[in-house]
Amino acid sequence: MDVSFILDALNDKQREAVAAPLQNSLVLAGAGSGKTRVLVHRIAWLMHAYELSPYSLMAVTFTNKAAREMQARIEQLVGLPPQGMWVGTFHGLAHRLLRAHWRDAGLKENFQIMDSDDQLRLVKRIMREFNIDDTRWPPKQVTWFINAQKDEGRRAAHVPDSHDPFSQGMRELYYHYEEACERNGLLDFGELLLRAHELMLTNPALLKHYQQRFVHVLVDEFQDTNTIQYAWLRVMVGDTGTITAVGDDDQSIYGWRGAKIENIQNFPKHFNDVKTIRLEQNYRSTGQILKAANGLIQNNDDRLGKELWTDSGDGEPISLYAGFNEQDEARFILEIVKKWRDDGTALKDMAILYRSNAQSRVIEECLVREQLPYRIYGGHRFYDRLEIKNALAYARLAVDPNDDGAMERVINVPPRGIGERSIGTLREIARDQGCSMWQAAEHIVQHGVMPARASNAIKNFLLLIDGMGNTLIQPDLGLGDVFEHIIQEAGLIPHHEKEKGEKGEARIENLKELVSAASGFSWSEDDEEFSSPMMAFLDKAVLDAGEAQADEYQDSVQLMTLHSAKGLEFPLVFLTGVEENLFPSKMSFEEPGRLEEERRLCYVGITRAMEKLYITYAESRRLHGSESFNSPSRFIREIPPECIEEVRLRSQVARPISMQRPNYQGTLQKQNQSVLQGYQVPDTNVSMGDRVKHPVFGEGLVINYEGQGPQARVQVNFDTEGTKWLVLSFAKLEVL
Ligand code: ATP
Ligand code: MG
Known part of the structure; x- marks a missing residue:
């Protein structure tokens, strides 16, 4: 042959x-x-x-x-x-x-594989069984410990002895966990290997x-x-x-x-x-993209060392776009996507990459608005994520306590002593009486048909939800405030703080992102079909979760984290949110070696692009519930400047201040705000970058404006009060 x-x-x-x-x-x-x-x-x-x-x-x-x-x-x-x-x-x-070979492996024939949720539930059950304090040994941390041991090939018996009671406890839990898995024929992912x-x-x-x-x-x-x-x-x-x-x-x-x-x-x-x-x-990318990748990765020590070259021509320089904020960044990306689509590129040949899952929301919303199909790889879509679904379930209960699905979901999340048995009883009563679980719970509390401890736990839950319901009718609370209240009262943040590693942090970030989404949600009383902003918001969340995702075979824009992009390639790539504290992530400053791993991640991102790479960052970003002003990432500076071309033209939003913007190299050296300096808001005496004083909020810096004349509003970043939008004709701002 x-x-x-x-x-x-x-x-x-x-x-x-x-x-x-x-x-x-x-x-x-x-x-x-x-x-x-x-x-x-x-x-x-x-x-x-x-x-x-x-x-x-x-x-x-x-x-x-x-x-x-x-x-x-x-x-x-x-x-x-x-x-x-x-x-x-x-x-x-x-x-x-x-x-x-289940028999040779010492397994039951019908052994079951557990996903990480099942694993966590099992650990909790064991801790209850052995009366182990879950505040000292948070269950999530226990699973993390067990998985890390298994990654290293260690059984409980191989975990080194320790005098430290915390480590001893962990090891003991690992023993109990092994036993329980053995008894029940359960295997977690690490156990497979x-x-x-x-x-x-x-x-x-x-x-x-x-x-x-x-x-x-x-x-x-x-x-x-x-x-x-x-x-x-x-x-x-x-x-x-x-x-x-x-x-x-x-x-x-x-x-x-x-x-x-x-x-x-x-x-x-x-x-x-x-x-x-x-x-x-290299056969994938143009010369410019490759040169950028080579230049960046040279900043790492400890490399085996290699240079890549290509003979496929230089191609276009990398375009760098400084979004005014994350909305502007997303808007810009969408504009380029549409341009490429109109020029004949398939949507599946365009990838939008980001460091952390929470960043996808704003981009997703833009895609939905523009009715462009998209697909997210790795990681759930925003409104589908467990922590978001939990928070939304609380909100649904606040709106309608008789929503049994929501009740089932969160009655014991975070754990509040309402065990399976109590929930079973609630279900039974609801079934027998033909009422909702909420009504069943009220019945239990009023008639004392359960042991006092269980009954008290249920009563506290009812009070909690009642309190949340009250926030809905307070006229001075915005939707964002209501969600903040709900998340806090439900104890969701400390609940996820107990999870070790990036996952817990990511969940907390997502919850804060939900607050951002709710604060930015626009609803007018003309939307008659909704009785309240909350109802409108909840519906939108369900619809976004259910329909926005394109099916696998439909031509759709590809969204993913940098980690999920490994090994893949696309003609057009957007590397987004390339800002200090986001990418490299804040956490990477703390652990040795992590910054270099972030840089490798950036190298992976750049090298996914075949023809054209856009790098974008936002000068101000609302993420995880607060506004931050991060400078452009050091990784941008590490790319040879001759490979980069700044995008200066702005369409749509009239942003005169951009005309004062020096190039990004300049931006890097200055305080972020200073690039805004000098542009005067029409018909007023206030300019961008002015320091101003407000009688109540104190001193701050003018960072944005919209409208003119009596409608002109400015956004001020107050030193102590955060950022606020103020109508100039009302706010008594004194320029300092
Ligand atoms: P990564 O490190 O990102 O996983 P890789 O080293 O695995 O990359 P491939 O995905 O195998 O690279 O190849 C990159 C691209 O170059 C692919 O589109 C591949 O088909 C093409 N390619 C590789 N070698 C050649 C060649 N000799 N001639 C033409 N095209 C090639
Ligand atoms: Mg490969």
Whole structure:
């Protein structure tokens, strides 16, 4: 058979990697240099040139999407699906092994996989059972501890002894947790990997079988493997198999989840005669985009070091847009999206990337308004997220206490001592009496048909919701204030604060973002079908959640976090919210190494772009419920200036102040506000950047205005009171 077609569309180095003899190899190369392509072609090569059966190959990718894509690409190349080949994620493949060998793995035949919510619920149940104080050992932190141990391949028995009572408690909980999982046939995600590893170590015959079967193992995104994944790979390959791993140390972005970049350094030590191949030609991006990426990543120490080049021409410079605020940023992005669409680019070829999930809301709202289909990868859409749904459920109860769905959702979230048994009783009474759960609860409280403790807990819940209901009818409270009140009274912030790691923080940020969304919600009494702003807001949230998401096959704009963008490519990319404290994130200043990981994340973002990259930031941003004025990210400064062109033209919103704006390099050196300096609000004596004094709010800086004459309003950032909009003809502002 002529196999030259497999090597045709490859460069020399790629060809060397693809047609290498059956041996261990490591392909270390920058973004877009064809690593994934090499893997696909190598699989085809092994099947056709070495006549290996697909049955003897295993390929590990990072996401299910990547696995499906790999299968499709192999099929496209060789004309047949690779039947019998194992292609999947680490978790997927481990699961497959355990289903096939449940007995040898010491599992029940019908073992169940738990997602992270199930896992948390189990931990809580155990803590109740053993009377363990959940304020000292917050359940979320317990699950985080257990997962981190499993990532490192440690069972409870392997956790080092400690004199510290907190660590001792954690270890004990891990023991109880292991027991409970064992008893009930439950496996969490980490357990899949750990158990699959142990399965091999404790069953020599089985191990031999698989080692003989898998002649060659291929791994994509190797830089993001953690300890247990790497250990499992080593075991599966053993002394008889061989492995090809491809990766890029500059794209290691999962250190916070246990990924070990050292696995790359150790690879040549742990596998025999490793052939290391470096690819340096990039086929994805234009010269300007690449130069930007190279320039940025050079600011990291501790790199294995490589330069990427391309012969595809310079292309256009990167466009940098300074949004006035996050709304203006989103508006600008939408304008470019529509322009590209009108010029014939498919929506699916445009990606909008952001650092944290909460940033997507404003962009989503713009997309909905413009009726552009979009799709969000990784992470839930804003109004679908657990914490948002909980807050909305409280609001729904405040509007209508008889909303049983909402009641079920939050009656014990955060935990307030209304256990499953009490809830069961409520359900029963509601069913028997044909009333709502709320009415059942009132019945219980009035007639004392439950033990005092349970009854009291329910009574407190009823009072809590009553209080929330009262805020709805207070004329001086805006919708944002009402949500702030609800979130605070419900105790949702401390509830999520107990969650360890980024997730809890992200949830809190999202809750604050909900307050922002509610404050900015415009409703007029002309909207007759709604009886109140709250009703209108709640409906909008449901509709946004239900309909805005395009289905998978519809041509739609792609929205995702930078983490989910790994391995993908798009002709047009927007890197948004590139501001200090947001990207790099504030948290990254605290832990050593985190800033470098943020920079790698930025490198991943830039290198997703094929033809054109837009970088945007907002001079003021309302996020997580408050307004901040962050300077443009240091990452922008680290990109060679000749690759960047500032977008100066503003359409739609008349923003004369932009004419005074110096270029971003200047912006970086000055206080953010100073760029606004000097523009006078028409027909008034107030100018942008003036310091002013208000009789009640004190001193502040004028940062924005709208309208003219008697309608002119200015936005002032007060030193102590935050930002406020004031009508100039009323507010007695004194220019200082
Ligand atoms: P990442 O690090 O982002 O995962 P990668 O190194 O895996 O990138 P690929 O996705 O395999 O890179 O390739 C990037 C793009 O370049 C793809 O569109 C691929 O088809 C194309 N490409 C790679 N090698 C060649 C080649 N020799 N000729 C033409 N196109 C190529
Ligand atoms: Mg790749």
